Amino acid sequence: MSPSAATFDASRLRRTVLDMAYAGSTVHIACAFSIIELLAVLYRSYLRYPDDNPEHPARDYLILSKGHGVMAQYACMLEKQWLSRHDIDHYFADGSLLKGLSDSRVPGLEVTSGSLGHGLCVGVGLxxxxxxxxxxxxTFAVLGDGELNEGTIWEAAMFAAHHQLNDLTVxxxxxxxxxxxxTDDVIDLGSIESKFASFGFETMSVDGHDEQQIHAALDTLGKSSSTAPKALVARTVKGRGVSFMEHDNRWHYTRLDADSYARAIDQLSEGNA
Incomplete structure (x- = not known):
């Protein structure tokens, strides 16, 4: 598939995540699945890379602050042909450049993240x-809701609003x-939409697995005449796409075995039939 023909099909992206996680016997599958549609829409319709070059000086910036979800971004980078099938099949193997957290040494990844709360600060600077x-x-910065427990998020938000960074979308x-x-049991966030609005952001919320809703909201925010930074709250399901992973937080750290890998692949295949 050429980069121009990439469709960023959500089912195929999830299959790539499963392939990586099984090949590398690694974790963080469910938190990658929850951002698949968000990244698919961004890569398909919004992120600009002149000459299809992830290091072009005039590129837009995608900051994956929740760096543990990086397999979802790797799957998109495979679609862009910035990564090869060999990279996917040898994830976590000796000599692989691809880590389990976002690493800025990989072209296409803007930040080294995983220690949560810092990515938005980098995005605000950019x-x-x-x-x-x-x-x-x-600049588009993807955050997890649990990450909002970090005080640096709100310092960065105040800075962004003060400087009227209207080309920043969180x-x-x-x-x-x-x-x-x-998240509500660890530190109850209340209304995320209201919090960002109170910090001076233009804010919308969507079903984070409905690509039409995501696209429409990003269009609305992008065309806004407001000088405020933007925030899009995406209601998602951790583990989305594989029934035995959905809403089950054990899949934050559980590894696939041959049986669970095969069952997950079967469910994606059935859902894509």
């Missing part, structure tokens, strides 16, 4: 630089879980 240089570059993967339990 958005400010683009505004000062008048480059027109856009996408919150609100799947209701974090590593050690339900």
């Amino acid at each position: 958005a400010l630089a683009a505004k000062l240089d008048q480059t027109g570059q856009r 996408l919150i993967d609100a799947n209701g879980f974090q590593a050690m339990g339900r």
Whole structure:
């Protein structure tokens, strides 16, 4: 498939995540599944890479602050042909450049993240630089809802609103879980939409697995005349697409065996029939 023909089909992206996780006997499948549609829409319709070059100086920026979901981004990078099938099949093998967390040494990944709460700060810096240089570059930062427990998120949000970084869009993967339990049980966030609005963001919410809704909301936010930064709260399901992973936080750290891998692949195949 040529990069121009990439469709970023959600079922195929999830299959790639499963292939990687099984090949590398690694974790973080469910938190990658919850952001599949968000990344598919961004890569298909919004992220601009001149000459299809992930390191082009004029590129838009995708900041995966929830860096443990990086397999979803690797799957999109395979569609772009920035990664090869060999990279996928040898994930976590000796000599592989691909890690289980986002690593800026990989072309296409803008930040080294996984220690949560820092990605938005980097994104705000990039958005400010683009505004000062008048480059027109856009910055999209993907955060997890559990990550909003971190104080640095709100410091960055205040800074973004103060500097009127209207080309910054924050996408919150609100799947209701974090590593050690339900987000509301660890620290209840209340209304995420209201919080970002109170910090000076133009805010919308969508079903994070409905690509039409995501596209329409990003269009609305992108065309807004407001100078405020943007926030899109995406209500998602952790483990979306495989029934025995959905809403089961054990799949934050559970590894696939031959049986669970085969059952997961079968479900994706049936759903894509």
